[in-house]
Amino acid sequence: xxxFSRNEYLKRITDTKTAMDKKGIQILVVxxxxxxxxxxxxxxxxxxxxxxxxxIDDQEEPLWIGRNMDVNGAKxxxxxxxxxxxxxxxxxxxxDIKHPMNFVADTIKEKGWTDKSVGVETDAYYYxxxxxxxxxxxxxxxxxxxxxxxxxxxxxxxxxxxxxxxQAGKIAEKVMSTALDNLAVGTRExxxxxxxxxxxxxxxxxxxxxxxxxxxxxxxxxxxxxPHLTWTDDPYQNSQTVNLELAGCxxxxxxxxxxxxxxxTPPEKLQxxxxxxxxxxxxxxxxxxxxxxxxxxxxxxxxHIAKKGFEKESRIGYSMGLNYPPDWGEHTASLRxxxxxxxxxxxxxxxxxxxxxxxxxxxxxxxxxxxxxGVKTFASFERKLFVI
Amino acid sequence: xxxFSRNEYLKRITDTKTAMDKKGIQILVVxxxxxxxxxxxxxxxxxxxxxxxxxIDDQEEPLWIGRNMDVNGAKxxxxxxxxxxxxxxxxxxxxDIKHPMNFVADTIKEKGWTDKSVGVETDAYYYxxxxxxxxxxxxxxxxxxxxxxxxxxxxxxxxxxxxxxxQAGKIAEKVMSTALDNLAVGTRExxxxxxxxxxxxxxxxxxxxxxxxxxxxxxxxxxxxxPHLTWTDDPYQNSQTVNLELAGCxxxxxxxxxxxxxxxTPPEKLQxxxxxxxxxxxxxxxxxxxxxxxxxxxxxxxxHIAKKGFEKESRIGYSMGLNYPPDWGEHTASLRxxxxxxxxxxxxxxxxxxxxxxxxxxxxxxxxxxxxxGVKTFASFERKLFVI
Numbered sequence: 148x149x150x151f152s153r154n155e156y157l158k159r160i161t162d163t164k165t166a167m168d169k170k171g172i173q174i175l176v177v178x179x180x181x182x183x184x185x186x187x188x189x190x191x192x193x194x195x196x197x198x199x200x201x202x203i204d205d206q207e208e209p210l211w212i213g214r215n216m217d218v219n220g221a222k223x224x225x226x227x228x229x230x231x232x233x234x235x236x237x238x239x240x241x242x243d244i245k246h247p248m249n250f251v252a253d254t255i256k257e258k259g260w261t262d263k264s265v266g267v268e269t270d271a272y273y274y275x276x277x278x279x280x281x282x283x284x285x286x287x288x289x290x291x292x293x294x295x296x297x298x299x300x301x302x303x304x305x306x307x308x309x310x311x312x313x314q315a316g317k318i319a320e321k322v323m324s325t326a327l328d329n330l331a332v333g334t335r336e337x338x339x340x341x342x343x344x345x346x347x348x349x350x351x352x353x354x355x356x357x358x359x360x361x362x363x364x365x366x367x368x369x370x371x372x373x374p375h376l377t378w379t380d381d382p383y384q385n386s387q388t389v390n391l392e393l394a395g396c397x398x399x400x401x402x403x404x405x406x407x408x409x410x411x412t413p414p415e416k417l418q419x420x421x422x423x424x425x426x427x428x429x430x431x432x433x434x435x436x437x438x439x440x441x442x443x444x445x446x447x448x449x450x451h452i453a454k455k456g457f458e459k460e461s462r463i464g465y466s467m468g469l470n471y472p473p474d475w476g477e478h479t480a481s482l483r484x485x486x487x488x489x490x491x492x493x494x495x496x497x498x499x500x501x502x503x504x505x506x507x508x509x510x511x512x513x514x515x516x517x518x519x520x521g522v523k524t525f526a527s528f529e530r531k532l533f534v535i
Numbered sequence: 536x537x538x539f540s541r542n543e544y545l546k547r548i549t550d551t552k553t554a555m556d557k558k559g560i561q562i563l564v565v566x567x568x569x570x571x572x573x574x575x576x577x578x579x580x581x582x583x584x585x586x587x588x589x590x591i592d593d594q595e596e597p598l599w600i601g602r603n604m605d606v607n608g609a610k611x612x613x614x615x616x617x618x619x620x621x622x623x624x625x626x627x628x629x630x631d632i633k634h635p636m637n638f639v640a641d642t643i644k645e646k647g648w649t650d651k652s653v654g655v656e657t658d659a660y661y662y663x664x665x666x667x668x669x670x671x672x673x674x675x676x677x678x679x680x681x682x683x684x685x686x687x688x689x690x691x692x693x694x695x696x697x698x699x700x701x702q703a704g705k706i707a708e709k710v711m712s713t714a715l716d717n718l719a720v721g722t723r724e725x726x727x728x729x730x731x732x733x734x735x736x737x738x739x740x741x742x743x744x745x746x747x748x749x750x751x752x753x754x755x756x757x758x759x760x761x762p763h764l765t766w767t768d769d770p771y772q773n774s775q776t777v778n779l780e781l782a783g784c785x786x787x788x789x790x791x792x793x794x795x796x797x798x799x800t801p802p803e804k805l806q807x808x809x810x811x812x813x814x815x816x817x818x819x820x821x822x823x824x825x826x827x828x829x830x831x832x833x834x835x836x837x838x839h840i841a842k843k844g845f846e847k848e849s850r851i852g853y854s855m856g857l858n859y860p861p862d863w864g865e866h867t868a869s870l871r872x873x874x875x876x877x878x879x880x881x882x883x884x885x886x887x888x889x890x891x892x893x894x895x896x897x898x899x900x901x902x903x904x905x906x907x908x909g910v911k912t913f914a915s916f917e918r919k920l921f922v923i
Contacts, residue, residue, distance in 0.1 A: 191763035192750055195660075195862035220761035237849060241866050246658075270634075270665035272583075273861075277657040277682065279664035294665065337743025341736035348729035348766075355725025355768040358750050362580055373607035375579035378736075380743040461625060472860045473661075474583035478629050 149188030149226035150398055151307055156226045159186055160209060162300045163202050167293065172266030173204040174255060175293050176282065179271040180471040182297040184399060187211055187227055191220040194273050194471060196240055197247035203260065212251055214240065248278045252285030266293030272473065298479050302466055304493045308400065309516060312468060312495060315402035316514065316525025318356050318395030322346045323404050323528050326365065326393060330408055330535045332385050336378035340365055343393060350397070357396040360475040361403075364392040367410075371508060386411040389535075390510055392499075394475065395526070400468055401475040402525040403497045405512035408533040414507070421509045421532035424502050427451040428511055428530060431463075431498065435515075435522045441486030448500065457502065464498035467514070490517045495525075537576030537614035538786055539695055544614045547574055548597060550688045551590050555681065560654030561592040562643060563681050564670065567659040568859040570685035572787060575599055575615055579608040582661050582859060584628055585635035591648065600639055602628065636666045640673030654681030660861065686867050690854050692881045696788065697904060700856065700883060703790035704902065704913025706744045706783030710734045711792050711916050714753065714781060718796055718923045720773050724766035728753055731781060738785070745784040747791075748863040752780040755798075759896060774799040777923075778898055780887075782863065783914070788856055789863040790913040791885045793900035796921040802895070809897045809920035812890050815839040816899055816918060819851075819886065823903075823910045829874030836888065845890065852886035855902070878905045883913075 149156065163186065167175050177183055180194040186209055187200055198213035208227045213220075215234035222229060235250040255265065267282065267290045268274050283290055304312070325346040329339040343363045350356030362377060367389045370376050374390075383389065387410050394403040409417060427448050434447040449459040464482035467475050475497075480488035482498060499512035511530055515522040537544065551574065555563050565571055568582040574597055575588055586601035596615045601608075603622035610617060623638040643653065655670065655678045656662050671678055692700070713734040717727040731751045738744030750765055755777045758764050762778075771777065775798050782791040797805060815836050822835040837847040852870035855863050863885075868876035870886060887900035899918055903910040 190765070191761070192752070192765055192861070193763040195749075195864075217761070217763055220764050223758065223761050223764055241864075241869070267664065269668070270663045272661055272663065274664055275658045275660065276655065276662055276664055276667035279667070280657070335743055338737050341733045341744070344732040344736050345729045348732050349726050350768075355723055355766070356729070358765070361583075362746050364580070370611065373579070373605070373611050375581040375605055376608050376611055377578070377580055377746070378743070380738075473580070476583075476629075481629070 149224060151188065151305070153226050155305055155307060156186065156188065157207070159300060160202060163297055164204055166296050166300060167202065167204065167266065170266065170291060170293060170296065171264055172291050172293050173263035174260060175202040175266045175296065176251060177202065177268060177297055178274040178278065179268055179297070180273065181399070181469050182268070182301070183211070185297060185301055185469060187225040189221050189225040190399060191217060191224065193217045193220065197273070197278055199251050201251070201255070204263070210254070212254060246277060246281040248281040249285045252282050255286065264291055266291040266296070268296070269294045295478060298477050301468065301477060302479050302494055303491055304468060304495055304516065308468065309493060311397050311400040312402055312516070312525050314354050314397040315395040315400050318347065318350045318397060319393065319402040319404045319514070319526040320395070320528050321351060322393050322395050323391065323406055326391050327408060327533055327535070330383055330389055330410060332410060333382045335380050335382050336365060336367070337380055339383070340378045347395065354397060357398055359394040359396040359401060360470040360472045361394065364390065366390050372503070383410055388417070388507060390508075399470065401470060402514045403467065403475060403499070403512065404514065404526050404528060405499050405510050406528070406533060407509045407511065408535050410535045413532060413534055417507050417509060418532060420502055420504070420507070423452065423455045423457070424500050424509050424511055425530045428498070428500050428513065432513060432515065432522055432524070435490065435517065437490050437492055437517050437519065439490050441480050441482050441488045441490070442484050444482045444490070445484060445486075463500055464496045466494065467497045468495050492517050492519050537612060539576065539693070541614050543693055543695060544574065544576065545595065547688060548590060551685055552592055554684050554688060555590065555592065555654065558654060558679060558681060558684065559652055560679050560681050561651035562648060563590040563654045563684065564639060565590065565656060565685060566662040566666065567656050567685070568661065569787070569857050570656070570689070573685060573689055573857055575613040577609050577613040578787060579605055579612065581605045581608065585661070585666055587639050589639070589643070592651070598642070600642060634665060634669040636669040637673045640670050643674065652679055654679040654684070656684070657682045683866060686865050689856065689865060690867050690882055691879055692856060692883055692904070696856065697881060699785050699788040700790055700904070700913050702742050702785040703783040703788050706735065706738045706785060707781065707790040707792045707902070707914040708783070708916050709739060710781050710783050711779065711794055714779050715796060715921055715923070718771055718777055718798060720798060721770045723768050723770050724753060724755070725768055727771070728766045735783065742785060745787055747782040747784040747789060748858040748860045749782065752778065754778050760891070771798055776805070776895060778896075787858065789858060790902045791855065791863060791887070791900065792902060792914050792916060793887050793898050794916070794921060795897045795899065796923050798923045801920060801922055805895050805897060806920060808890055808892070808895070811840065811843045811845070812888050812897050812899055813918045816886070816888050816901065820901060820903065820910055820912070823878065823905065825878050825880055825905050825907065827878050829868050829870050829876045829878070830872050832870045832878070833872060833874075851888055852884045854882065855885045856883050880905050880907050
């Protein structure tokens with residue numbers, strides 16, 4: 148059964164069609180798994196083969212097209228009628244000769260939609276160069292750019308989506324406290340991360356967790372300057388900073404959360420940096436109001452740290468929510484100079500403030516929604532330098 | 536520090552250049568994260584932004600090109616000289632105007648390699664339609680298809696790679712026994728999966744685990760017919776089958792393993808199906824010899840089950856090893872009709888035998904390497920229907 152009401156899905160589809168119309172797109176081929184989920188409810192780890200949801204200007208429901216063996220998964224999770232779920236045979240999978248996008252294009256032709264203009268998500272992770280080429284080849288015509296079109300529809304969340312993000316926030320609190328509880332001199336990084344994973348997936352007694360779109364990042368020592376390295380077997384050592392970039396996830400909705408810990412007695416300069424950063428986080432969150440632009444939010448932060456004698460960070464946050472690996476960001480609005488997105492209630496952001504000096508650093512973040520009057524964070528977790 | 540010796544990386548690069556030469560490719564732009572790792576050692580969760588390794592016909596070392604903030608990660612993990620690590624600035628990230636592939640093409644021009652032919656991995660997950668378009672635009676010329684070129688070089692593993700896969704096999708044993716220990720009537724699916732994750736990441740006392748490229752799959756009840764749905768909060772129930780599709784992972788090298796459990800007293804027909812399948816697995820593994828083709832292996836299995844009155848499965852295995860989400864398969868050789876790949880020592884496969892009836896099913900798998908005389912599995916775990 149799909150997670151949201153039929154009416155909610157139909158509203159999302161209507162909003163998508165409105166955006167399509169502005170770009171002259173009559174059929175949008177959606178391959179981003181988060182967008183496929185958003186428009187139909189479909190949720191499965193099947194995006195390692197090409198699959199698509201087609202939004203058609205004059206059809207109420209979209210078409211789901213995937214591998215035959217995944218049609219049952221669509222029946223379990225998508226709101227659409229079974230007649231709108233179409234499977235392709237396994238000889239399309241990992242073949243030199245046939246490609247699932249030939250099947251998608253053939254479906255468009257068989258439905259008699261040859262004259263409709265087709266849009267695609269040109270920069271979606273799983274829409275490869277070959278996908279695009281095979282689709283155009285079988286269609287016999289060029290396609291329009293519908294990149295990020297659905298992502299922009301997703302930017303304002305429904306109350307039902309906010310409920311899930313609040314649950315993700317509760318899981319995030321448990322995840323972060325688990326991480327802090329498991330940091331100790333001599334504990335292997337892999338063992339601390341394993342405890343974090345356990346907390347992420349188990350969730351709470353009222354509701355379980357889902358896999359976040361990004362693995363837990365808990366670098367320490369000189370690896371804190373390499374933000375995307377994953378864990379090793381090395382034990383945590385005394386007198387080292389540990390960055391904790393984690394998340395709670397509920398039904399694919401995320402609440403990222405970052406904190407910094409120090410194992411041992413922190414140097415005074417780190418404590419000072421932490422105090423300035425946390426003060427900046429508080430001031431920036433307090434300053435956000437609907438109607439501001441993304442760039443206005445960043446300015447609050449930049450002016451705060453300038454007063455303290457520090458340089459600005461160029462981007463301090465981004466829109467996020469529903470997603471799949473490899474990223475929980477929505478790739479739409481950012482909190483950075485030049486971003487003209489006007490903040491509206493139920494837009495949801497992860498604001499992450501990182502201050503990196505030559506050989507030490509501190510970061511702290513909050514995930515929040517914009518409200519009618521300000522912001523509300525999804526998790527409630529102390530903002531400070533944690534000393535282990 | 537890179538995981539393998541400089542000589543091992545240089546051999547991989549030489550083999551890649553040989554394959555490039557056959558296709559007339561002088562520069563190969565490698566965007567598949569597993570191939571980037573294979574050729575340089577680079578290992579980071581940074582593939583959510585475009586990045587590439589360039590193999591150039593007349594250069595000993597490849598170039599690594601990624602986001603500025605990931606250059607430190609390259610220094611930590613790649614074997615190449617720092618001068619061969621090139622970072623692009625953050626204004627290339629998620630921008631309408633600039634794209635990292637413009638930077639890659641500009642780098643090729645700046646190096647004076649304008650006349651060299653360029654190949655790309657047309658169907659690699661993270662090589663999007665836009666990546667391809669931007670690269671061609673800035674190069675000012677078309678590109679050749681180098682899809683799966685490095686994947687085919689990867690198919691025969693070195694002894695050092697086999698060592699890591701043996702370690703992954705040991706982790707897989709622990710992971711599977713953890714899964715079986717945590718199945719019980721009333722246990723929520725998310726809690727059982729959480730324990731599995733914990734085991735995957737913690738690994739063993741001698742060596743820790745890495746995140747597998749596919750999440751744990753433990754469907755039960757009618758969800759066993761939807762193979763790619765992930766877990767829910769529902770409790771496991773009595774008299775139900777549970778499919779366990781899991782893996783151990785060590786330094787990005789995988790050992791997938793699948794087993795089937797029944798909670799309660801299994802129906803006789805399921806036990807019979809399990810016995811036939813396990814017998815077929817044993818016979819097929821015993822029958823594999825180097826020099827056979829992929830299709831010959833499948834034939835052993837198909838003839839076995841035909842004698843028992845069952846239909847064939849079309850694909851019973853695939854080459855695998857080093858990988859990143861969303862798939863641990865290498866997308867090269869398959870054990871299926873028509874596959875002409877000649878098996879050689881140190882090729883590594885996951886053979887997964889699934890028998891699906893109308894309302895019940897059984898699956899069992901082994902990951903193995905081809906040896907000089909037969910096969911050797913990476914994990915050692917009883918092959919049977921597990922009764923909980």
